[in-house]
Amino acid sequence: MSMRLDLPWLEPAWQRVQRSRERGRMPHALLLTGPRGVGKRHFARALAAALLCAEPDRSGQACGHCTPCGWFAAGSHPDWLELEPEEPGKAIRIDAVRGLCQTLTLTGHVAGQDGVTRRVAAIRPA
Numbered sequence: 001m002s003m004r005l006d007l008p009w010l011e012p013a014w015q016r017v018q019r020s021r022e023r024g025r026m027p028h029a030l031l032l033t034g035p036r037g038v039g040k041r042h043f044a045r046a047l048a049a050a051l052l053c054a055e056p057d058r059s060g061q062a063c064g065h066c067t068p069c070g071w072f073a074a075g076s077h078p079d080w081l082e083l084e085p086e087e088p089g090k091a092i093r094i095d096a097v098r099g100l101c102q103t104l105t106l107t108g109h110v111a112g113q114d115g116v117t118r119r120v121a122a123i124r125p126a
Helices: 008-022 040-052 067-073 094-104
Strands: 080-083 120-123
Touching: 008 040, 040 067, 040 080, 040 120, 080 094, 094 120
Parallel strands: 080 120
Antiparallel strands: none
């Protein structure tokens, strides 16, 4: 699973998010919109990796070598959740949404560079 944002057309959006993060004004939720295939999912995963990373680089991207990055790359980070329909074209089941909401109320397992534990989720399609 890629942890770095390597899509130059998304760089302005990345910089806006990083400025919010640097100011301590990171929103509790983001809605990523755009045409199909532009890289929204890639952006979401890169941001999640960065938020969960113990040592993000100067650009705010995940380092790729700390323990949380290893978990993320393996698809087993306990604080990263993705919610999608069970079958393509179907709706996300309400029980799955309730389960996600319940999980998000729990404290994260590992603190990021800022010392904050967090859980990060992506809901697709939103």
